[in-house]
Amino acid sequence: MKYQPTIGLEIHVELKTKTKMFCGCANETWKIGVEEIEPNTNVCPVCLGHPGTLPVINKKAVESVIKAGLALNCQIAEKSKFDRKNYFYPDLPKGYQISQYDQPLCFNGYLEIDDHRIGITRIHLEEDTGKLTHIKDGSLVDYNRAGVPLMELVTNPDITSGRQAKEFCQELQAIFRELNISDADMQKGQMRCEVNISLREIADKRERDADSRRQLGTKVEIKNLNSFKAVERAIDYEIQRQSKLLERGEKVIQETRGWDEKKQITFSQRTKEGSADYRYFPEPDLPPLKFKIQKSKIKNNVIDIEKLKRELPELPMQKRKRFIKQYGFNLAEAKILTTNPELADYTEQVISELKIWLVDSGRFEGTEEEIWQQNKAKVIKLVAGWLINKLGGLLTARKLTYADNTINAENFAEFIVMVFTHQVSTKNANLLLEKMLETGGDPSNILEDEDLGLTGGEDLEKIVDQVINKNPDQVKEFKSGKTVLLKFFIGQVMKESKGKADPKQAEELLIQKLTP
Numbered sequence: 001m002k003y004q005p006t007i008g009l010e011i012h013v014e015l016k017t018k019t020k021m022f023c024g025c026a027n028e029t030w031k032i033g034v035e036e037i038e039p040n041t042n043v044c045p046v047c048l049g050h051p052g053t054l055p056v057i058n059k060k061a062v063e064s065v066i067k068a069g070l071a072l073n074c075q076i077a078e079k080s081k082f083d084r085k086n087y088f089y090p091d092l093p094k095g096y097q098i099s100q101y102d103q104p105l106c107f108n109g110y111l112e113i114d115d116h117r118i119g120i121t122r123i124h125l126e127e128d129t130g131k132l133t134h135i136k137d138g139s140l141v142d143y144n145r146a147g148v149p150l151m152e153l154v155t156n157p158d159i160t161s162g163r164q165a166k167e168f169c170q171e172l173q174a175i176f177r178e179l180n181i182s183d184a185d186m187q188k189g190q191m192r193c194e195v196n197i198s199l200r201e202i203a204d205k206r207e208r209d210a211d212s213r214r215q216l217g218t219k220v221e222i223k224n225l226n227s228f229k230a231v232e233r234a235i236d237y238e239i240q241r242q243s244k245l246l247e248r249g250e251k252v253i254q255e256t257r258g259w260d261e262k263k264q265i266t267f268s269q270r271t272k273e274g275s276a277d278y279r280y281f282p283e284p285d286l287p288p289l290k291f292k293i294q295k296s297k298i299k300n301n302v303i304d305i306e307k308l309k310r311e312l313p314e315l316p317m318q319k320r321k322r323f324i325k326q327y328g329f330n331l332a333e334a335k336i337l338t339t340n341p342e343l344a345d346y347t348e349q350v351i352s353e354l355k356i357w358l359v360d361s362g363r364f365e366g367t368e369e370e371i372w373q374q375n376k377a378k379v380i381k382l383v384a385g386w387l388i389n390k391l392g393g394l395l396t397a398r399k400l401t402y403a404d405n406t407i408n409a410e411n412f413a414e415f416i417v418m419v420f421t422h423q424v425s426t427k428n429a430n431l432l433l434e435k436m437l438e439t440g441g442d443p444s445n446i447l448e449d450e451d452l453g454l455t456g457g458e459d460l461e462k463i464v465d466q467v468i469n470k471n472p473d474q475v476k477e478f479k480s481g482k483t484v485l486l487k488f489f490i491g492q493v494m495k496e497s498k499g500k501a502d503p504k505q506a507e508e509l510l511i512q513k514l515t516p
């Protein structure tokens with residue numbers, strides 16, 4: 001490639017606090033599930049910007065941003081303040097937004113994606129705006145979202161590809177969920193990404209030495225990216241588009257572009273005519289913020305950074321490494337299983353239940369730990385396959401997520417042991433899992449009720465005898481040396497048993513009965 005992309009991200013995240021940023025209104029724009037709540041129900045004089053009202057800082061929101069900063073290796077400001085960002089637009093009832101200008105809460109951090117360090121310039125706290133819906137005769141405004149605490153994170157221009165940007169965003173989402181500061185659902189607008197991208201020519205070594213500060217290319221902003229895939233594809237598309245322009249000797253225009261999901265292209269929204277002057281000034285209605293960085297006596301209303309640091313949970317990257325080392329999952333599996341804390345917890349519960357079910361199956365000898373160590377590798381493979389591909393597939397087909405999973409860890413573990421000890425065929429195991437998901441029931445009960453278990457023992461012997469009696473010609477040929485017919489006999493047994501025969505036992509019985 002002749003051109004080197006320089007990519008930075010601006011990410012807005014709605015924080016999961018009980019109340020809004022500066023008033024007592026409920027911070028809730030979604031009912032459980034996917035339905036939005038009635039417009040303009042969570043509003044009050046403060047978030048509607050009535051004259052004479054005064055904002056009060058939500059301490060939980062400030063703590064949430066600091067937790068994010070600590071998890072992202074940031075420095076935490078010793079002093080900070082809020083500022084007014086002035087602009088007039090109907091989604092902003094006060095005529096200004098309370099934001100942070102020159103003293104963000106966190107700065108100078110980084111996050112590593114596959115050993116590539118992406119710098120985090122700053123993380124600050126502000127309030128979200130209302131939501132406009134444009135209709136034929138005008139625009140409707142909903143202020144439920146106005147005043148919701150919003151965290152803004154800005155990266156250094158360290159990202160070099162669409163894929164890297166996507167992985168960075170996914171990692172951030174996993175971190176915010178683990179910290180329990182936001183659900184960061186992109187479809188719900190709880191996490192919004194904007195991309196800044198420019199291309200510059202890759203200079204050869206000589207040129208680089210001569211001109212070490214080569215100019216950056218013209219910057220283009222991409223907005224309206226509401227999925228990780230859109231972030232990746234919009235960047236890839238933009239790299240192509242700008243490369244072609246530059247190759248033809250044309251100029252890239254500084255502008256804001258949107259993403260057309262249907263056509264999978266970016267399109268021009270507006271060109272930039274100089275930067276807007278927001279006339280920032282310190283918010284006179286809010287006191288400046290001070291933080292205790294050193295260990296000290298905890299006083300009322302002081303945020304203790306050391307305490308927050310001590311209370312940080314195990315972060316997704318650490319958890320991923322542990323899943324690989326402790327359980328033997330591969331990297332791709334560990335990545336999926338740690339995307340949200342609930343799924344990671346579920347996986348660990350299943351594994352601890354598995355040990356008990358393996359012992360209870362009575363098929364193995366030794367202590368619980370010995371049995372686990374002997375079978376761990378194979379069982380973990382089964383867990384990964386059934387949890388990620390099969391259960392994940394069943395949930396996706398029903399438009400559900402792991403949060404809606406009705407199978408408890410104990411039942412899932414029992415199911416895995418049933419598959420592992422060949423109590424059910426792979427085909428019927430799929431049906432069994434589906435029934436478990438539908439009913440939330442116990443696998444051994446469903447196996448019995450639905451008659452999905454493998455046929456073995458005397459029942460199987462009866463079927464084997466029937467098959468032998470029905471096919472005298474093939475028996476003769478087999479006995480005279482045509483042993484490939486064994487496959488035919490096994491096939492017949494499977495057919496007679498409606499797919500429920502234990503293939504291993506069937507083979508043993510057939511050889512035993514057909515060999516003189």
Ligand SMILES: [Zn+2]
Nearest residue numbers: 023025044047
């Ligand atoms: Zn309010």
